[in-house]
Every structure is written in structure tokens, then in C-alpha cells.
Amino acid sequence: MAYLLMFVTLLHLITLAVLFIATMEKSWWVWSNTESSDLWYNCKFDNEKETWFCESSKETEWLQAVQVLMVFSVVFSCISLLVFLGQLFTMSKGGLFYLTGVCQAFAGLTTFTAALIYTLHNKEILEDTRELSLGQFGYCYILAWVCVPLLIWSGIMYIHLRKRE
Numbered sequence: 001m002a003y004l005l006m007f008v009t010l011l012h013l014i015t016l017a018v019l020f021i022a023t024m025e026k027s028w029w030v031w032s033n034t035e036s037s038d039l040w041y042n043c044k045f046d047n048e049k050e051t052w053f054c055e056s057s058k059e060t061e062w063l064q065a066v067q068v069l070m071v072f073s074v075v076f077s078c079i080s081l082l083v084f085l086g087q088l089f090t091m092s093k094g095g096l097f098y099l100t101g102v103c104q105a106f107a108g109l110t111t112f113t114a115a116l117i118y119t120l121h122n123k124e125i126l127e128d129t130r131e132l133s134l135g136q137f138g139y140c141y142i143l144a145w146v147c148v149p150l151l152i153w154s155g156i157m158y159i160h161l162r163k164r165e
Contacts, residue, residue, distance in 0.1 A: 008157050012084070012104065015150045016077045018143050019111065023070045026054070027138030028118065029126055036138060037126060039067050062121040069114035070144070076107035077151065084158065097158040105155030108148050115144045 026038040034045040041054035057063060080103035087097055118125065118141065 004157075004161065008154060008161060009084075011150065011154045011157075012077070012081055015147055015154060016074070016081065018147050018150075019070075019074050019077055019107070022111075022140045022143040022147060023074055025140045026052075027140045029122065029135050029141070030138040031135040038138075038140060039063065039070060057125075058127070060125055060127070062117055063125045066114045066118050066125070069110045069117070073107045073110040073114065073147075073151075076103050076110065080104040080107060080155075080158075094162055097161050101155045101158030101161075103155075104158055105152050108151030108155060111144055111151060112148045115141065115148065118144075 023039065026041060026043050027036050028039060029037040034047070036043050037057065040057060042057055043052045043054040045052050080100050083103060084097060084100040087095070087100060091097075
């Protein structure tokens with residue numbers, strides 16, 4: 001059981017790190033190596049100065065929904081980790097980590113919803129930028145989709161995990 005506990009904790013920390021990267025990095029939509037868009041900025045690389053120039057993304061309702069849901073997923077995953085650590089030291093023997101599992105699964109569902117909205121409404125989200133057919137989804141978008149099953153799976157594992165002495 002100790003190995004399962006270490007595995008679930010490590011999985012939680014990995015998914016939390018990946019969620020931070022998916023939410024904060026600048027690669028949800030990529031047109032080339034020199035132009036990309038994320039949840040917060042549209043960025044272009046200036047070869048002359050060798051720096052990225054970023055401007056705020058146009059605030060559409062769909063983009064705000066994705067932003068809020070991704071931030072909520074990070075918050076729920078952080079809360080889940082803190083609740084788990086609290087339960088680990090205060091819960092009596094034989095107790096189940098229900099609250100931790102529910103928070104973690106809810107983080108997975110909010111990430112799923114955010115990625116699904118971005119998938120279905122990327123034309124509206126990126127409407128005033130370059131031609132969409134020249135671009136593709138970036139690695140942060142893919143990381144968000146990878147987090148969905150990992151978060152839900154770890155949430156289910158937390159729900160089935162019992163505290164032993």
C-alpha cells in the first residue's frame with residue numbers, strides 16, 4: 001500500500017506540473033516556429049532582435065471560458081494535493097480519501113471541458129489572427145488533453161485508496 005501511496009502522490013505532482021505548463025506556456029495554437037498563440041497572448045518571434053513580442057489575445061467569451069476552466073483545474077488540483085496531505089496526517093486508520101479524489105476528478109473534468117471548448121471553438125477564439133488552416137494545435141493543447149485521463153484516473157485511485165498505519 002505504501003508503493004501505491006507513493007505512486008498516486010507522484011502521479012498527482014506530475015499532473016499538477018503538466019497542468020501548470022499547459023495553462024501558462026505559449027503554444028495552444030502554432031502557425032510556424034515564429035508565431036504562436038496561447039490562452040493569454042499572441043506571440044511572434046523577431047529574428048532581428050531574437051526576442052518574442054507578445055500582445056494580449058482578443059478577449060472572446062470562449063477564450064475566457066477556457067482560461068477560467070484551466071485556472072480552475074490547476075486550483076482544484078492544488079486543493080486536492082493540500083487536502084490529501086491534511087487527510088494523510090489527520091484521518092483515522094481505514095479512512096478513504098473521498099474529498100481528495102473528488103477534487104482531483106473535478107480538475108480532470110474542468111480540463112476536459114476547457115480543451116473541448118478550445119477544440120470546438122478555436123475559430124472564434126482565434127478569429128482576428130492569421131489563417132487557421134496554416135496552423136495546428138500546439139503542445140500545450142496536447143498536454144491539456146493528456147492531463148484529462150491522468151487526473152480522472154488519479155481521482156479514482158484516491159477514492160479507492162485507504163489509509164493504513
